[in-house]
Amino acid sequence: MSVKECSNCQTRITPAWRRGKNDNLLCNACGLYEKQNNKSRPFEKLKNGLTKVYKENSIVNHKCTNCKTEKTPTWRKGFNGQILCNACGLFYKQHNINKPCK
Ligand SMILES: [Zn+2]
Ligand SMILES: [Zn+2]
Incomplete structure (x- = not known):
């Protein structure tokens, strides 16, 4: 079976x-x-x-406005409520500037 x-x-x-x-x-x-x-x-x-x-x-096509990634464990909000990925969002929070792109 x-x-x-x-x-x-x-x-x-x-x-x-x-x-x-x-x-x-x-x-x-x-x-x-x-x-x-x-x-x-x-x-x-x-x-x-x-x-x-x-x-x-809940299926929304999110894209990080900074590094353009579509894959992140969690979405964050940056300046003016822009969508940021987890890494960019944390960076922005800590440094108050957008994470430099690679
Ligand atoms: Zn099934
Ligand atoms: Zn990002």
Whole structure:
């Protein structure tokens, strides 16, 4: 007997199994999401193997206004409320100037 696994978020625990567009196996949440939004459910794999699912309205295309990175553990605000990545935000807080770009 093979272990069922969601092809999107890799969960093995779900109240019901669903099928995706390509007949791929999906958990209940991913299946419903794909049906409603016609796209795969966004998720992030955490280090401990658990899956964190983004809330639909929390997906914002942030970009650090200083170093242009899109990846940071947390977003910070700089002068005038500009979006800064964690590193730039901390630097700005400490030095009151924008972090010099590499
Ligand atoms: Zn899933
Ligand atoms: Zn930055």
